[in-house]
Structures are given as C-alpha cells and as structure tokens.
Amino acid sequence: MQCPRCTGEMSYEMxxxxxxxxxxxxxxxxxxxxxxxxxxxxxxxxxxxxxxxxIGRNRKIMGRR
Numbered sequence: 001m002q003c004p005r006c007t008g009e010m011s012y013e014m015x016x017x018x019x020x021x022x023x024x025x026x027x028x029x030x031x032x033x034x035x036x037x038x039x040x041x042x043x044x045x046x047x048x049x050x051x052x053x054x055i056g057r058n059r060k061i062m063g064r065r
Contacts, residue, residue, distance in 0.1 A: 001030055008034030015040075 001010040010030040015038070017025060029040030 003032035003035060003037050004039075005037045006032060006035040008032045010037075010039070 002008070003010050010032050013029065013031050015027050015029055017027060027040055029038055029043070031038050
C-alpha cells in the first residue's frame with residue numbers, strides 16, 4: 001500500500017488506545033514509514049464523509065483592490 005500523503009511505503013501495525021468508546025484497547029491500521037501518516041477504517045470512513053473544500057473563496061485583504 002502507498003501513502004496517500006507522500007506516496008511512501010506503508011506498514012500494517014497494531015496500535016494501542018486508551019479504551020475508546022467501543023471498549024477496545026488495541027486496533028490495527030496502516031502507518032507510513034516516511035511521513036508517519038496513520039490510516040485505519042475509522043479514519044478512512046471519516047475522510048469519505050467530509051465535504052470537498054471550497055476553493056476560490058479566500059478572505060479579502062483590506063486596503064487592496
């Protein structure tokens with residue numbers, strides 16, 4: 001698997017959590033060897049449900065035309 005952030009190599013690892021709301025202490029996911037990006041099923045589903053950013057609606061700088 002390639003990292004979506006830097007296209008580096010990803011490794012499948014077990015991560016430790018401090019008892020999330022499901023009661024699990026450990027979960028499995030992917031970590032990028034180069035940049036450290038972490039992906040798991042929850043992160044991927046949250047990213048899919050977000051809206052695309054709006055481009056071209058920057059703040060106007062006062063005093064400039």
